[in-house]
Amino acid sequence: MSAPCDVVIVGASLAGLRAAEALREGGYAGRLTLVGDEPHAPYDRPPLSKQVLSGWVRPQETFLPRLHPIAGAWRLGVAASGLDTAAQRVDLADGTALDYDRLIIATGTRARPWPVEAEAGLGGMHLLRTLDHAAALTAALEAKPSRVLVVGAGFTGSEVASACRDRGIEVTVVEQGSTPLAAVLGPVVGGHAAILQRRAGVDLRCGVSVTSLFGDVQGRVRGARLSDGNVVEADVVVACLGAVRNTEWLAGSGVQAGPAGVPCDAACRALSADGAPTDDIFVCGDVSHFHHPLAGERRIALEHWGNAINQARVAAANLLRPGSATNATALPAFWSMQFGANFKSVGLPSHGEQVMIVQGALETGRFVAAYGRGGRIVGAIAVNQAQWLPFYEQQILAGAAFPPDWRVVDQPQGATPQPAGFPGATPGAAYAGA
Amino acid sequence: MRILVDLNKCQLYAQCCFLAPDVFKLEGEEVLVYHPAPDETMRERVLRAAAACPVLAIVVEPVGADSSP
Incomplete structure (x- = not known):
């Protein structure tokens, strides 16, 4: 050629x-x-979901x-x-x-659009993926809404809720799964995310979904009906349904x-x-x-x-230069900041069959969770423990054993692996929801 | 000026927060937030912060970079 x-x-x-x-x-x-x-x-x-929504950075400064x-x-x-x-x-x-x-x-x-077209067109409905979305949502938050409803508690939805609470805005989060971030990190670490949300004053509703939205005669959204029969009134709705x-x-x-x-x-x-x-x-x-x-x-x-x-x-x-580079050696990694906590991940947590707290403790808000599959460590998430993540990156690359046999500081006594609890255990699908 | 922090690399040494506190801030114990478009007058401080970062996570666009379109 x-x-x-x-x-x-x-x-x-x-x-x-x-x-x-x-x-x-x-x-x-x-x-x-x-x-x-x-x-x-x-x-x-x-x-966009952090410094821009907080009002510190303008959308066009990104x-x-x-x-x-x-x-x-x-x-x-x-x-x-x-x-x-x-x-x-x-x-x-x-x-x-x-x-x-x-x-x-x-x-x-x-951004995955709101599935009901008539409801998607209501005033006050927002998505968050693009610069223009961020500009529109930031303007809506600056108008001091009485309540924001966030649908979907993946990383984007959780960060939107965090930004709302930082601004002192009342926020309800509706999540189909058993905890926030459950599709990406599983319900064990997700349970900690739920505690962070509630401690920050979020009205968190897990295990329920939105069945319909309703608006006023001007075509502005006024709230949502939930699958458990409850009604949430909100003048801003942010659909964080994945991509x-x-x-x-x-x-x-x-x-x-x-x-x-x-x-x-x-x-x-x-x-x-x-x-x-x-x-x-x-x-x-x-x-x-x-x-x-x-x-x-x-x-x-x-x-x-x-x-x-x-x-x-x-x-x-x-x-x-054909054949000069390969993507197969890079380990996946991501971060999320929400409710004052720094979540950093390496490997594929959502591919894990089991999870185990390997440093720190959930209760202290500073910990590392390792994810294992087939007797090997495949992923790790550090919450407010970023400095330890490179160690786990090495363990994953080396195919180290799970449950781990290494000795580290701040190792919890008597910790044992638990089921990771990913629904369907399909890593691709789990990431799609992030 | 345009900058970014590779937050996969960042390990919260927070040297940047001391050297350019108007640009890099710690919120909570381990949450680093930064301004991606600091005023040009901050360049010297930002460059010092970038040089001091133990994991070299701070990327600074060079002066006169082609920023088209």
Whole structure:
């Protein structure tokens, strides 16, 4: 195959930007075009649910630092609508098209919309995924609502609730699972998250769902009816229902894609219909669906900031020099800050069959929980114990035994493994809800 | 100026909070929050904070970086 001279990157968020920078840093001197469906330059999403909602940082102050000149063409505010792999052409929603000789797919995810269309259109309904969402929700919080209803207590929902309490706003959180964060961390650590929420004054309702929303004659939301028969009155509702992968534009393209994402190999190459890796199409970030050694046979998707950066580098390296980089060695990692606590994870906690507190104690709010599967440690979460996480990263990489036989400081006496309690024990699905 | 902290790397040594307290703050025992777009007059302090970070978690956009579009 000839050397690349016309690269198109679809997706202009963290993964797309870092892939573009890595291409230039790697010596690529040809044409480079970035396509983004949002009108904004690439921005960082984690601050949106924290510093932006708190009012300290304005939404337009989250643009990502540029680490290397891109010298590219930007097509922002226009989504990709189709792909013709035979003609090597990306169709755009405005009717134009872009030819490529190498393509990077980094279209990420969007917030899962409220499922009932009539209710989704009520005034006071919010999602939180984009800069524009954050601007709208921040303005709504500044208007001092009498109560905010957060539907879904994954990381985004929990961080929204935390920001509301920091502002002194009454907040109700409705979560279908038995605890907050149960899909990602399981009910043991999730139980601690529930204590943090209630201690901060959150009206937390677990094991229930919203059956309908109701509004006033002006079309503004007024509250929700719950599956347990209760009614919650609220003038702002934030739907934190997880993410939907942006793969519809790839339908019929010849590249495998679906609701689980865009499958790729360890070199971040997209797969053609027969399962063979393509040599001109690469995938990185939240939209990718890939094998990780920790997860065995099952493909996983990671909606993680760090994964977007790692895969962007791998995709760019292999685009320029085939076979030069692999994604298989990076361990998943993420963080969340809520209610004054710092949650940091490494590995795949949601893949665990068992969980055990290995340092500290739940009651003190400072602890490390390790997750095991098949006699090996596969993940760990540290709550206000960030400095210990690199040790667990080494244990996971080394395939250390679970329950652990190592000695560490602050080790609880008589701790034993408990069932991890993940519903269905499907790591990919669990992460999709995060 | 534009900055970010790689919070996967950050281990809460909090040196940045002492060197540039208007930009990096500890909320609670281990919650680091930072301003991603500090005023340009903060550059010297932010660069000192970045250099002092034991895990090199602070990324600072260079002066004159191509910030198109």
